[in-house]
Amino acid sequence: xxxxxxxxxxxxxxxxxxxxxxxxxxxxxxxxxxxxxxxxxxxxxxxxxxxxxxxxxxxxxxxxxxxxxxxxxxxxxxxxxxxxxxxxxxxxxxxxxxxxxxxxxxxxxxxxxxxxxxxxxxxxxxxxxxxxxxxxxxxxxxxxxxxxxxxxxxxxxxxxxxxxxxxxxxxxxxxxxxxxxxxxxxxxxxxxxxxxxxxxxxxxxxxxxxxxxxxxxxxxxxxxxxxxxxxxxxxxxxxxxxxxxxxxxxxxxxxxxxxxxxxxxxxxxxxxxxxxxxxxxxxxxxxxxxxxxxxxxxxxxxxxxxxxxxxxxxxxxxxxxxxxxxxxxxxxxxxxxxxxxxxxxxxxxxxxxxxxxx
Amino acid sequence: xxxxxxxxxxxxxxxxxxxxxxxxxxxxxxxxxxxxxxxxxxxxxxxxxxxxxxxxxxxxxxxxxxxxxxxxxxxxxxxxxxxxxxxxxxxxxxxxxxxxxxxxxxxxxxxxxxxxxxxxxxxxxxxxxxxxxxxxxxxxxxxxxxxxxxxxxxxxxxxxxxxxxxxxxxxxxxxxxxxxxxxxxxxxxxxxxxxxxxxxxxxxxxxxxxxxxxxxxxxxxxxxxxxxxxxxxxxxxxxxxxxxxxxxxxxxxxxxxxxxxxxxxxxxxxxxxxxxxxxxxxxxxxxxxxxxxxxxxxxxxxxxxxxxxxxxxxxxxxxxxxxxxxxxxxxxxxxxxxxxxxx
Numbered sequence: 001x002x003x004x005x006x007x008x009x010x011x012x013x014x015x016x017x018x019x020x021x022x023x024x025x026x027x028x029x030x031x032x033x034x035x036x037x038x039x040x041x042x043x044x045x046x047x048x049x050x051x052x053x054x055x056x057x058x059x060x061x062x063x064x065x066x067x068x069x070x071x072x073x074x075x076x077x078x079x080x081x082x083x084x085x086x087x088x089x090x091x092x093x094x095x096x097x098x099x100x101x102x103x104x105x106x107x108x109x110x111x112x113x114x115x116x117x118x119x120x121x122x123x124x125x126x127x128x129x130x131x132x133x134x135x136x137x138x139x140x141x142x143x144x145x146x147x148x149x150x151x152x153x154x155x156x157x158x159x160x161x162x163x164x165x166x167x168x169x170x171x172x173x174x175x176x177x178x179x180x181x182x183x184x185x186x187x188x189x190x191x192x193x194x195x196x197x198x199x200x201x202x203x204x205x206x207x208x209x210x211x212x213x214x215x216x217x218x219x220x221x222x223x224x225x226x227x228x229x230x231x232x233x234x235x236x237x238x239x240x241x242x243x244x245x246x247x248x249x250x251x252x253x254x255x256x257x258x259x260x261x262x263x264x265x266x267x268x269x270x271x272x273x274x275x276x277x278x279x280x281x282x283x284x285x286x287x288x289x290x291x292x293x294x295x296x297x298x299x300x301x302x303x304x305x306x307x308x309x310x311x312x313x314x315x316x317x318x319x320x321x322x323x324x325x326x327x328x329x330x331x332x333x334x335x336x337x338x339x340x341x342x343x344x345x346x347x348x349x350x351x352x353x354x355x356x357x358x
Numbered sequence: 359x360x361x362x363x364x365x366x367x368x369x370x371x372x373x374x375x376x377x378x379x380x381x382x383x384x385x386x387x388x389x390x391x392x393x394x395x396x397x398x399x400x401x402x403x404x405x406x407x408x409x410x411x412x413x414x415x416x417x418x419x420x421x422x423x424x425x426x427x428x429x430x431x432x433x434x435x436x437x438x439x440x441x442x443x444x445x446x447x448x449x450x451x452x453x454x455x456x457x458x459x460x461x462x463x464x465x466x467x468x469x470x471x472x473x474x475x476x477x478x479x480x481x482x483x484x485x486x487x488x489x490x491x492x493x494x495x496x497x498x499x500x501x502x503x504x505x506x507x508x509x510x511x512x513x514x515x516x517x518x519x520x521x522x523x524x525x526x527x528x529x530x531x532x533x534x535x536x537x538x539x540x541x542x543x544x545x546x547x548x549x550x551x552x553x554x555x556x557x558x559x560x561x562x563x564x565x566x567x568x569x570x571x572x573x574x575x576x577x578x579x580x581x582x583x584x585x586x587x588x589x590x591x592x593x594x595x596x597x598x599x600x601x602x603x604x605x606x607x608x609x610x611x612x613x614x615x616x617x618x619x620x621x622x623x624x625x626x627x628x629x630x631x632x633x634x635x636x637x638x639x640x641x642x643x644x645x646x647x648x649x650x651x652x653x654x655x656x657x658x659x660x661x662x663x664x665x666x667x668x669x670x671x672x673x674x675x676x677x678x679x680x681x682x683x684x685x686x687x688x689x690x691x692x693x694x695x696x697x698x699x700x701x
Contacts, residue, residue, distance in 0.1 A: 022410045025452045031610055032461040033448070035468055048409050048448075055412025062365060062374065062425060063413040065406075127374060128367035128423045177372065300624055304610070305462075333372035 010326050011280075016319040018056035020309040026052055027308040043074035053311075054124065057319050060330055067130075068123040110140035114173075121174060129177040129335050136173055143169045160190040167268050176274055177333040185271035193263040200259050201252065208248045251293070258289035269322060276327035283321050291317060359383060360435055362428040366391060369421035379416070379424060381435045389424070400439055405432060408449045469610070473603065473629055478636070481598040485591045490536030496593050497556035501542070504554075504562075512543035514565050519543055522568070525578055526561075529585060529648070537588055541581070543568075551666050555584035557593030570665050579645055579659030586644025592637040596630075603629045627683060634685040642692055660696035663689055 030045035050066040057064045090097045114135055121131040147162040164187045171183040262283040269281035295310035324330075359382045366375040366389070377391030387403065389396040396418070404417040414432050416424040426432065436446065451457045512519070523541050530539035537559030544562055546552075551567040561584045563577070571577045587593070607622045642659075649656050667689040686692075 018410070025455075025458045026410060028458055028461045028465065029448065029452045031465050035465065048407075051406075051409045052412060055409060062367075065413075065415060065425075127365075127372040128369045128421075128425075129372045304625070331371065331373040335370050 008328065012060050012324045012326050014319045014322050014324070015058045016056055016312075016316040017058055018052060018312050018315060020312045023052060023312050024305075024308040039077075040074065043070040043077060046070075046073060053315055056315075059126070059324060060326075062127050065125045066123060067125060068119070107145070110144040111137060113144055114140045117170070117173070126176070127330070127333075129333050132175040132177075132336055134173040134175070136169075139169055139173075160194045161187050163194075163264070164190040167264075171268065171272055175336065178336045179275045179333055182273045183268070183271055184273070185267055189267055189271075190264075193260060193267065196263070197256055197260050201256050204252045204255055208252065212248070254292050255289050258292055259285045262288045265318075275332070277330070278325040278327075280323045280325065281321055283318070287317070360431050362426050362431045364416070364424040364426035364428075366394060367423050367425065369423060377424065379426070383438070385439060389418070400435070400441070405436065407443075408433060408446070410452075469606070472606065477599050477602045477606075478595075478633065481595045481602065484598055485594045488594065493537065493557035493559075493588075493591060493594055496597065497558045497560070500556055501560060501562065505544070508546050508548055509544040509562075510547075511545065512565050513545050514543055514568060518568065521574070522563070522577060522581075525574070526581055529578070529581060530559075533585075533589065535589060539585070539588070553580050553584050555587040557588065557591070559588050561585065561588070567662075567666070571662055573658055573661075575649075575654045575658040576662035578654060579649060579656075580662060582645035582648040583641045583659070585648075586641035587637065589644060590637070590640050592641070596633065596637065599633050600626070600630055631683050631685055635687045638686050638692075642695070646696065656696040660693045663693050663696070 026048060030041070030048060033041040034045055047066065047068055047070045050068070054064040054066040087098065087101050090101065114133070114137060117133045118135065121133040124131045143162075143166050147158070147165055151157075151159040151162045164185060167185070168183050171181045174181045262285040265283050266281045269279045272279050291314060295306075295314065298306040299310055359380055361378055361380045364377055364379050366377040367373070368375075375391050375394060377389055377394060380388045380390070381400065382388070385400045387398045387400050389398070398418060402419065406415040406417075408414060408429055411427070411429055413425045413427055414429050416426070416432075418424065433446070436443075451461070522543075526539070526541040533539070539559040539561070542560060542562045543565060545565040549564060549566075551564060551570045553561065553563045553567055555561045561581065563580070567580065568577060603626055607626060645659055646656060648654075649659065
C-alpha cells in the first residue's frame, strides 16, 4: 500500500448491512417465482440478489449499485440454454462433435471472460460513476489459454506465475470512472503463498495420519480387546483406515482452498491502487476455513434452508475486512465515456459470470 | 407532501452533495441543496425497485441520481401516487413472513413432488421416445473397461454356457425392442457372484454366480431381472434423472459453480440412490412376471438373492439410515416379496 505525499490519508472501512432473515425472504420468494415462471424469473432473481448484496455494501456512506437489465440477462440465459441442449444432443449421437464443441468453447474462453467482466463492471456503480473493463482480447488469450497450458506442462510449477498474470490482467483492465486500477504484486509473492500452501497441506496430512492412527488404535482396543488386537485388528484397522480419508481429504482440500483464497485475496487488495487511494485486506485463513466448514454443515443439516444465512455471513466477513486508504476524499473521480455493449454479448457472457472472489 | 434526505450524485464526478427532496401531492418533486435547485414531475423520474433496505435510487434527468435510505417514505409516496407497480408486489411478498411461509411450503412441496414424481415421469417419457441406438452409445466401452480391470476369461465349460445361452435366447427372442441381446460370461474374484446389464442389451454373468446357483432357474431369475433393466431402459433414464436433479439444484442455489457445491452433492447422491432403488424394484417386477408366466417358482430368485447377500454380510432385516444411500432395496424386503407372492 502506497501513501501519496500531500494528502491526509484516512482509513475507511466497508460495512455490510445485510441481514440473514431479510435476505432469506428475498431468496425464498426468488425461488418460488422462478419455479412458477419455469425459470424466466431467474433473471430478475439474479438482479434482485445482486442489488441486495451490492446495495448493502457501504463505503463512506454510499452504497454500490447493480444496474443490469434483467431482460438482457434473460436473453443471454435462453441463448446459453439453447447451446447447452444442442451440445448435449449432439454429444449423444456424435461424441466426436462434442469434443469439437468443447475445443471451440475453450478457444472462446478469453472472449467470454472479458465480456462477462465488461458486463459485470459496467453494470456496477458507486456514487453514480460506473466501473469499467478494457477489452484486451490478445492479453486475455495469453492469460486464459497460453498460461494455463504452461502451468500444465510444467506440472504446476508455473501455476503461481499464471495466477499473478491472471490477477494482474483482471485488475489492470478494470477502472472506476476515468481512473484505472493498478496492481503491483510480484510473481515472488505469489510463489510464497503457494509454497506456504504446500507446507500447510503436508502438515495437515501428517496431523491427519497421526489422528487416524491414534483413533484407529483406540477404536480397535475398545471394540476388540487383546484377542481382536491379534486377529481381526487388520480388518477393523482397514475399515477405519478406509473411512478416515473420506472424511479428512475433503477437509484438507477445503483448508488448502481457504488458505490460498485468504492469502491471495489479501495480497491482491494490498497491492491494488486506484489513483491516489490504496486498499488493505486482512482475511484470516483459519476463520475463512471455519466459515466454509460451518456453512457447509449448516446447509446440509438445514436441508438447504440456511443457504441465505451462509451467503450473508460470508459476504459480511469478506466485505468488512477490506479497508480503503483514502487520500483526501473520494470526490475526485470523473465518469468515463461509455461505449455500448450489445445486449446479446451482455446476456450470454453473464451466464459465464465468474466470481473473481474479491 | 413528504420530505426525505438524500445524497445527490451528478453522474459526472463522484462528488456527493447532501440534498432534501420534497414530494408534493400534485406530483411535483423539488430538490434543494447547496448550489442545487431543481424541479421534476414524479412520473419523469425512475425510482429503483425496493430490495430489502438497500439504498433507493431516484434517477433524475441528465444522468444524475439521488440515493436515499428512507425507503418507507419513498414507498408511501409511490403508493399515494398510485405508482407502486409490480416490483412493489414482489417486495410485499418478501416482507411479510406469512407470504414467505407460504412460499417456503410451496417450494418444498414442489421440489419434493418434482424429484419424486415429476423427474422420473419425464425421464421415462423422454427415454422411450428416443431410439434404442442411444442406449448402445451409453454402454459402449464399459465392457472393455471392465475386462481390463475386474474381469478375467470365464472358466465355465462350454456345455454349461451353451445351456444358459439357449435359455437366454428363448427369454429375449420375442422382445423385438431394438436391443441386441447377448449373454456373456466372465470370471471375477473381486466382484464375486453377480450379474450386470449394459444398456445395449449385453448381459454379463460371473462364473461365481453360476457356481453358487443350485438350480438353473435361479440363474434364469437373475437373467430376467437384468433383462428387465434393459427393457425398461434404466441406463438412459438414470442419466436423464441425474442430470435433471443437477439442473434443479443449480437453479435453486442460483449458480452453476456454487460454493455450497459440497452441500449439493449430498442431495444429488440421495436422489440418485432413491432412483436406483426404484429401478431395481422395477427390474424385480419384470423378473417376477417372467417367472410367473413361465411357471418358474419365484422362490428360486429369492434363494439366489439370499445366497448372494450372504457373501457380503448383508444380514440386517430392517432398513437403517445408511440404506438411504444404498443403490439397492434391502435384500430382506426383496426376498420377502418373491417368497410371499409365491404363496
